[in-house]
Amino acid sequence: MEQIEEPGELLTRVAAIDVAKDTGMVCTRVPHESRAGRKVQKVWNVAARYDEIVALADHLRCLGIERVVLESTADYWRIWFYLLEAAGLQVWLINARDVKNVPGRPKTDKLDSVWLCKLNERGMVRPSFVPPQDIRDLRALTRLRAVLVTEGSRHRQRIEKILEDALLKVSAVLSDLFGHSGRRMLEALVAGQRSPAVLAGLADHRVHASNRELIAALTGRFRDVHATEIGILLELIDTLQAKVERLDEEITALIDALPGAAPVCTGCGLIGGVHAPGCDNDGELVLSLVQRLDEITGVGVTCARVIIAELGLDVAAQFPTPAHAAAWAKLIPLANQSGATTRPGRAGKGNRWLRAVLGAAAMATAQTKGTFLGERYRRIRRRRGKKKAMIAIARNILQIAYLLISDPGLRFQDLGADYFDTLGLKRQSHNKIRDLERLNPGMRVALVPIAASTT
Secondary structure (H helix, E strand, O other), X not given: OOOOOOOOOOOOOEEEEEEOOOEEEEEEEEEOOOOOOOEEEEEEEEEOOHHHHHHHHHHHHHHOOOEEEEEOOOOOHXXXXXXXXXXXXXXXXXXXXXXXXXXXXXXXXXXXXHHHHHHXXXXXXXXXXXXXXXXXXXXXXXXXXXXXXXXXXXXXXXXXXXXXXXXXXXXXXXXXXXXXXXXXXXXXXXXXXXXXXXXXXXXOOOOOOOHHHHHHHOOOOOOHHHHHHHHHHHHHHHHHHHHHHHHHXXXXXXXXXXOOOOOEOOOOOOEOOOOOOOOOOOOOOOXXXXXXXXXXXXXXXHHHHHHHHHHXXXXXXXXXXXXXXXXXXXXXXOEEEEOOEEEEOOOOOOOHHHHHHHHHHHHHHHOOOOOHHHHHHHXXXXXXXXXXXXXXXXXXXXXXXXXHHHOOOOOOOOXXXXXXXXXXXXXXXXXXXXXXXXXXXXXXOOOOOHHHHHO
């Protein structure tokens, strides 16, 4: 048995703030001036206003506060965190579920702030990831872009529903209702054209459906109210698309301004995608961080930008290993053990913006042939199912991105779909026997020496 002596407290001067929308309950605990081992605790209410919080930051600095903790209540914590951090204080944002008070005690803002302060004093809290200002700005734009894209998808689905109400089955014969052919038909319907033959003639020659099938799908009861609805929705879709394109330009400019995202030559250290005279790596292509992330199977430029915005560039300082980053994104199932029983726990919700793009990248990876990640997805899907395979591939993509962000000279190299065939003979035999037993339920495969089988 190992005996470990843990200190009663780790910090001597601490503060905590229980955040609400309009106010914050502040608690400070500092050593008593004359009585050794005693603490002076003060709790008071501070308005969530710029001047009030700046004055609070000055007061906390005068007290010599070593660390301030905030409870992440909605978005109300932002003004407290940003201003206290700008004042030079060490501020930790903590998750409310990690600091719940003891059950059975009263639930008040004052008691909550005291509880947070005591946990802070004894080092029993862990901070949440809050990126620096430049990454926060980038994250704001990428998240706004995702919202606008989602809104555009909702409007497109609404148009398809309106066509169904008008008894038109256009989406059944066109693979893309909002492609060149579908858009011309929709605009003609809004303009007042009702002839199925004329509408069918607007289809591109590359459309697989025949003219007869198009006429049948465009025959219905399209009325003026449908034209009004679709016309308004098409205008909204065009407006949103223009805003998305503008955001793409802004996001590109912000990423190019980040010091760790620009292309850097690993030989001469020159930034900008070029080599210095006499560089040993002269002739090699120098890629930016977005381009290096784009090389990952299933990851596109949009996904790469979101990964940078959500993880930041100083990933090694925030997450010691790629596994820590995957655990933060809730892509690793938690252990659930009780006695001798161990069950796999849920992975959790995690960062929904990051998980959304990683899920889309995993879906794209699943469709690839001849790639390591695509083959890995199919192998896991056969054993564990589609959902677990998607989570596993998303985790692999995130871990690869972590390594690429932390090392500017690293490039993604696909191992190939035949990587698993190059493993040891014993493992190959085990995998093939397992596949045979899966195809033959109730049967067991055994390897018997040739000499023994002939006797």
